[in-house]
Amino acid sequence: MDREETAANAFEGGQTMVMGRVAGRSLKEERLTLELCGVQIQKADKTDVFGKVVLYISQKDAPRWEEELAVGKKARFLGRAQAIKGALNPGEFDFKNYYRSKGITVKIYGEKWFGSEGEAYPYPALIERVREHCRRVLKQCCGPEDQAVFEAMLLGDTKEMEKEQRKLYQNSGIAHLLAVSGQHLAIIGGGIYLILRRLGFGFAGAGAAGAGLVISYGLLTGGSGSAMRAVIMILCLWLAMGAGRTYDTLSALGLAAVVLLLREPYLIFQSGFQLSFGAVWAIAGPGKWLEEQLELTAGWQKGAAVSLCVQIVLTPVMLWHYFQYPLYGMALNVLILPFVPLLMYSGLLAIGTGSVNVFLGKAAAGAGHYILMYYDWLCRRAEGLPGYCLVLGKPSWGQIAVYGGVMAGALWCLARGRQKNVFRGGKQLPGKRYAFLALAVLLAVFFWSLSLLGPQPAGGIQALCLDVGQGDGILLRTGCHSILIDGGSSSEKKLGEMTLEPCLKRFGITTLDMAIVSHGDNDHISGLMCLLEEKRVRIGTLALPIGGRGQEIYEKLEGLQKGAGGKTIYVKTGDILRAGGLELTCIFSGEGKNMTDRNAHSLVICADFEGFHMLFTGDMGIEEEKRLLKRAGEEGGELQKTHLAHAAILKVAHHGSGGSSCDSFLKALPQVKTAVISYGAGNSYGHPAAEVVKRLKTRGIRVMETGGKGCILIESP
Structure with a gap:
């Protein structure tokens, strides 16, 4: 498997020839999915063999698929290979682990089918x-x-x-x-x-x-x-x-x-494997043991004891995955x-x-x-x-260990209590009454123990720069507070459902203190719109740029937030938003120019938490950067000058576009040692521009990129 994972990367990009035997197939939404075994993949002068791959092809490109692509037949395709990647962000479904459990490390996007040969296997065809x-x-x-x-x-x-x-x-x-x-x-x-x-x-x-x-x-x-x-x-x-x-x-x-x-x-x-085996083990192990120890005879008592044991065993598994x-x-x-x-x-x-x-x-x-x-x-x-x-979020191993110890201790104490006989008023408590009392106590301890698996406050501050494809999405966490800055993508169509919601749930977040929209382009708000439209997560305060007030997209966001029962504010230069010990200061909002250009009225926010200082720039361009610098040099520009001077981390503007991050702007950020660029791998815009990356590195700034590499986590104790 490890050899195949390494080999898979060599076949990415460009067309490949694929030949293998059909081991399984399914049709969904006009797309045929094939599992091929004994696969040979060839690209230019490179050839390698894989045990199993998954291949996707449009049904219209395989018109005789029912007969010609039956299980057992060998088929040849032209397509593009891609190594199956793991989860890029916290909480996302891990496709890599899922396919590894099926012995698959490569997926092929079929473009042309060259026919098949051999005989179909009769038994799978019958099934x-x-x-x-x-x-x-x-x-x-x-x-x-x-x-x-x-x-x-x-x-x-x-x-x-x-x-x-x-x-x-x-x-x-x-x-x-x-x-x-x-x-x-x-x-x-x-x-x-x-x-x-x-x-x-x-x-x-x-x-x-x-x-x-x-x-x-x-x-x-x-x-x-x-x-x-x-x-x-x-x-x-x-x-x-x-x-x-x-x-x-x-x-x-x-x-x-x-x-x-x-x-x-x-x-x-896999969750299905763990839940299935865990449930049977709970029934035949702890469940049966509890029945014997409490000498349960009534059917409802046995059922309650077994059901409780199943819940005790499976709860950490459910929280770990869901x-x-x-x-x-x-x-x-x-x-x-x-x-x-x-x-x-x-x-x-x-x-x-x-x-x-x-x-x-x-x-x-x-x-x-x-x-x-x-x-x-x-x-x-x-x-x-x-x-x-x-x-409740995803529990840590430490939380699971404490939870397991508490529940094991509760089971042992109840069993010992039955063995030693429990007395009340000098009389032995009857077995049936003790069984009822013991199950009630166990149920109470179980529900109380859920608090042991609950979300843990973030120590210091965490900035999660999510890999959202071609877009922006940053989650800030400090203590029990959470703030989302942007949340959109032009390449990931189900960003809210597949990335933002799972990420928030993974940390046990059901309510965001605040969501800040730098500007209203789709690649900054599409996922956030999903959260608001489907009421997946409650947002306490929605912060929008003052420059866009009255525009249709912002009125729509405001209406959705109102329908969800939240508050909306419009942010201008000088406004300070607070969440616990975190301060978010707007140092520029594009005032003074034509506000119909959304990029031009991008909010520039500086996040400050003790020694942590991070600058968020939206999609501002070079013209806006120069206006911000001009403002910092004028009388009354201390707000801008101070925050530019102490910012240590930069979220690079406009996904690293060549139309931003000019020399004079970077020169005004003397403390910046780390820059984060959020973009989609293989995007058609050419982001990030080579000259921008060069300018950053020339100044000794460490460049961190999403671009299919995964979420970037920045922490400060």
């Missing part, structure tokens, strides 16, 4: 036909929303789910319904196994048939880590039954982990889980009967429709409750 048949039947028998949930539950395919529906399930803590689990396999494979046993088949015959079905179903649903874990474990159960041996859940779980990790070691870093905890998730699961088998039977019957008659399929799907309506109603009601979804 694919069954999957497509099931999808077609569900589409005929269900409404779009029901179809999306059934496809996720039964086929392991979530691509048809609306973003809002998926988010509702995730925030409510019931997203596990959308993952294929042991319950699915128990119902499908186990059901067939029991039917065959009742028909007189022996352990071997029924087990072989059930095993074949279970393995096929696991592959049909995508072969995810959680699905294949369940496949291996249920096969272990049947083998134990056939051999007359005792089945041990933890041993089967360990075997499943070994088998999967030997094949793909990086699976261990940064939030559904406060009412346990209660909602108690209300929805009894209906999950019915929902699955409804979907399976819809597929089975709908294959014969659409009317019968619709009737079968009807029960599932009302169950899903009930789920939706429950989640909508929970949404309105206080603390519905706690954004």
Whole structure:
């Protein structure tokens, strides 16, 4: 894998010839995604072999893809190779780790297909036909929303789910319904196994048939880590039954982990793998131990104990990957889980009967429709409750260790209390009453312990210059305060959803003290607009440039902020904004010239925190730089002169454009030792200009760039 990662970089840029065998495929939004194995990539005189790559090609460029690009066929393409990069900013999804878990280090953007050769593998083709048949039947028998949930539950395919529906399930803590689990396999494979046993088949015959079905179903649903874990474990159960041996859940779980990790070691870093294995371990380990120690007999007691143990184990995992905890998730699961088998039977019957008659399929799907309506109603009601979804951020290893120690201590104390007998008023507390009291105490300790995993204040000050592509976005954190300066990109279309919101959640930020807009160009506000439009994060104060007052874009921003319940101010030269010990002083706002040019009225802000001094320049040009310097040299220009003199870090104007950062301006910044340039890799503007970088380095200034290299973190203790 490491060799492939190194080799992948050599093929970036320019066209490459790619040849490999199709190992998997999927179609989404008219784009065909292929997984190729045994791949040879050639570029000029360089040739190398990769175990597996992912290739994207437009469906119109592969008109006969169903037959000619079937699994097992060898295909040849012309395309552009790119090494798969990791997360560029805190909180972003890590595509590198995701694809590493599938053995992939390279992605190819296909431009031309040269045909294929060889024979398709019949078994994968059969699996694919069954999957497509099931999808077609569900589409005929269900409404779009029901179809999306059934496809996720039964086929392991979530691509048809609306973003809002998926988010509702995730925030409510019931997203596990959308993952294929042991319950699915128990119902499908186990059901067939029991039917065959009742028909007189022996352990071997029924087990072989059930095993074949279970393995096929696991592959049909995508072969995810959680699905294949369940496949291996249920096969272990049947083998134990056939051999007359005792089945041990933890041993089967360990075997499943070994088998999967030997094949793909990086699976261990995936959230699905951790949650799936963590849940089973919690049930068979701490959950079973607690049942025994408290001598629980009632079904509700056992269920409550196991559910609590699952929550205790999985909470740090959920926060590590998703940064939030559904406060009412346990209660909602108690209300929805009894209906999950019915929902699955409804979907399976819809597929089975709908294959014969659409009317019968619709009737079968009807029960599932009302169950899903009930789920939706429950989640909508929970949404309105206080603390519905706690954004706690990503906990540190130290926090997780303290949390784990507290919860382990609580479990041990409750178990010891039962062993030593608990007395009240000289009488032994009955077992049932003690069990109820113990579970109530454990629940209280668990909810209290969430505070141990909560967001930690920033020590000193942190400036995160985010890699937003062709744009600007800087997050300042000090103590419990957070300020966003700009937040837009002309190259990243989903910046707010994919970068800004995850970054803020990663630090447990649900409310920004302030968002400062240097000027209203799209590459400085697109992500911020998303946060405001979709109310993803609350902004206390929105600060806009005084030079743009009355312009349409600023009025739109002001209207969105008002609709979100926040305050808007217009900033002019001399204004000082404060957040804790941080002072943000506007030393220039472009006054005195034509304000219709947005770059010309960019706010120039100096951030001061104890010994930390950083200058933010928006997209000001050379003309504005000279006017600022002129102002600093005039009577009454002490504000500008002082802040220019003590600034130690410079956010370079206009993404390093040649129309900014002139010699006279840089000369007026004698203390600047570090300059940050934010731009998109391979942009068409030529940013940063070579002459600007040269001017900075000539003055002994260290130049730090985003440009696909990732977020730049500057800290001051």
